[in-house]
Amino acid sequence: MVERVASSVLTARSAGASTDDDFVDAHVRATTALLVVRSGVVADKLAAGQVAVVGLSYRLAEGRVYVVFAQGRALPADQVAGLA
Template structure:
């Protein structure tokens, strides 16, 4: 696997392989030495945009066993998105040429739990925290309409809806995916096991012509 994968399938495989190393405890800690830090200073060349929840247990470079310059990371509570997030993702795709955008959520998410409770009780938190919850509630509603009932099921639904939202709002990202130059993967992380699994995929996430990952 190239150090900086150039295709969506290579980038996705590199992340999944890194997560497997993390789960096994066989981390390589790539691209974390002083020489790489110096070589990277003039310019960055990440191979993936990682849009994830701000949860402190979800440090992307650690759980995917990557290093400096590998991932362009954007994080918000509950991975809720707005203009700043969309602009940051488009910067990674258009200016840095990354071939993969990942939406990363996790089980027992506090924002999703709060949204489910707010919908049940009819009361949302005050202040800007309420704004975060309001942006997650549509995923809870969509999940319940589909017969889902648990927070972790709502988490996966929120990941799927976020991936769809990015493609629906960003014509630039949608065009890159349509051209086969980028892909979007929605991944759900398990806090205890350290594993990730694919819950949403758009584009060529598999090296095989008809890979099932692209339509997960």
Template sequence: MPRSSPVVALDTLLSGNKRFVCGAPEHPNQDAARRSQLGPGQAPFAVILGCSDSRLAAEIIFDQGLGDLFVVRTAGHVLGTEVLGSVEYATSVLGTRLVVVLGHDSCGAIAAARESVDYGHSAGGFVRDVVERVTSSLLSARAAGLTTDNDVRDEHIRHTVDLLLDRSRLLSQQVDSGRIAVVGLGYALVRGSTRVVTARGIAPEVLNMDDQADD
């Protein structure tokens, strides 16, 4: 079962993404029998904290179905208390073993943060709050000498993973105990592929991160 361990859950996601990239999705768990099975309750094997971008539909790009993923989406995958509470609910109540932060290239929130930093263009309304939360990742990337779009995206993914564990004692304790893992994935819109950017609770040698092609 995908939920048997964080590693198995991640492998299930990455295998599904490979099917999606190759144009051979299986569309599992999307029939009437699955709907009936899920009536009494849910047991998703992964939490996906992703950007709200319309091109980033988790069940499609990971080739999963009903009840497989607990999806939380905000613009720029920024964190608020409601997001933290949703992720904690999935791991502590539903028993989910893997938390994924899913970022992507050509992110509008990151572009808006650049506009704000470089040209002083300020967003209006509550969009400003989203931009301000992303700006810290942009400034951190630049301080480290990272300037490309993908570099900034990856830094924002790492920053979000760190924030999850810094702000949620429950999640950090679950990682320390081996109960869950938190992984950051970067998604390439045109290619449709994902790559591991960072991971907490899974050994690097298990991920083979150095062998992954950059997008």
């Protein structure tokens, strides 16, 4: 677990990330991308337009959820708005 987070943090830092939120978002993107790469079922369903993979981040200070990464089937606008 620590290795996965450390890898995301190091990659984000080399790309210019500087805030905690930047690092969290980079890890969310890396984790969701890894899910697609590692799961043939998810990759197949994405290619067929049957599912979406969405990575979210909760900002405690703001009490809000943000979409960090989305790939695949489009979500209706009212569902996306409900995440914020």
